[in-house]
Amino acid sequence: MSEIPSSLSALSRYLATSKISSVELTETFLSRIREYDSRYNSFITVTEESARSAAKEADSIRARGNNVPALCGIPIAHKDLFCTRGVNTTCASRMLEGYVPPFDATVVERLKTHGAVMLGKTNMDEFAMGSSNEHSAFGAVRNPWDTDRVPGGSSGGSAAALAAGLCAAATATDTGGSARQPAALCGLTALKPSYGRISRYGMIAFASSLDQASTLTRSAEDAAWLLSAMAGSDERDSTCVDVPVDDYRAALNNPSAMRLGVVNDWLDADQASATAIEDALLVLEKAGHKITRIDLPRVALGISAYYVLACAECASNLARYDGVRYGYRCQDARSIEDLMVRSRSESLGAEVQRRILIGTFVLSSGYYDAYYRKAQQLRRLICEEFKKAFEDVDILIGATTTGVAFRLGEKSASPTEMYREDLYTIPANLAGLPAMSVPVGMSSGLPLGMHLVAPYLEEGRLLALANQFQQVSDWHTRTPAIS
């Protein structure tokens, strides 16, 4: 399974020195997908033909020699939430089954411009709502480390595909932890950048003030490569900030001594996670960083504010799915109301409908102040608590999740039990701060993740620390046995 290197920089060198062509590389991944993906169900759509022609084009560009883009010929997968021109984009929902966008999302466009080859669209929790990838209209995704277990969600397909070696890197999105939590459960590195760092144009909306495109890669170095290609202002997304993009690859160089704030609540996880984090802290201390312990009581309540705000925003964003202009339309509608009600009710999954109802409730008159307004106020307090903490520390640290990947069906009895998977990841979305998850250990053969949060627009700082950690540890190099 490992005749080809796994890092993007090594792959790029192989391609540059003609050790392998993009056509051969792409074919390798396509045949792996064909052979192994039935075990994981990580892809919804595999774009074999267009991948082959994109690979061929990449090889010609390389042959011509001038202006070879950074990711030229490297095969990646896109979460099926990014619009791809001419290619099915479903958000893992019956509502968008068969929907073919007439345009590319900015993220897709940019990675294409940088030469990446798209292998296909990955499975996910429907409309990005979930933490296990069990809420997909196209079947659950299985964790390559143990196929009885979940890969996490909502970017479970991207995580499983990468962990199983079915692509070189993958895009994901993160609204409450949907890139970081699957990364932790699958032994991968995830980077959710600052809100507004990457354009959301063409990224099908769940919660507009929380959603952010993210990277799923095997290392912080690879994350820097992808982020460099994806980040930057876009006049088609008015929430995309017009701030120059840092040189993330340069930022990887050894960071100066940092003050690392361990959030005590974020260690309230199973024994293995807590131990793994403590071991990592020793490694980081040895590398010259200073560890302090802090409490963030407002941040700890982020999950409550999140489920008000995310649900409210999703109720609004998903109102467009009414069977009129595109997407699923029910049969034999008796009236316009019947058409809309049945088109939605027959095609939207249970979790999606649940969140729409919660959102509708918190926005309805009589409850708006007690819930929606209150949550917005708590959001401000959380942002302020983070700001204050960052006066004394440079990066906040903890466990990404409370434990390892759980079994399929294990958390289905109670939706709120599932919601707690994102307990530690949610606050960074509320505050719009950049955050990463990096592999930090193993427990009974399953990966564990360490969570890092930095101040607004300090992705470089995160990447530097994560990269340094990955030079003195090897958790991120572990891969599941695939045979």
Added chain:
Amino acid sequence: MSIDVTVLEKLMRLAYLAPVADDTSQAQKRALKNLNEALSLIQQMNAVDTKGVEPMAHPLDIVQPLREDKVQTSVDREALQKGAPELRDGFYTVPRVVEEDSER
């Protein structure tokens, strides 16, 4: 505070959703249970005193950027309407919206 059947039915009307399964009472019971559990999680917010705090809608303090007031071509209509469920002369067709005797 908890959500009862009356509130649930109102929410479903507002959200343009309706039960599709045959056994609607079972589905309704489950829906109520799940919604009220979510509500308990949400109500943990009440532990925090937010008196006088300015609500925050958005993590960024930004102003809506404006573009030049110049006519631009938009997207190709044919491409946009390609996947429409029902189309006639560029219009999306739906059951009659305005009825003589409306039941609403």
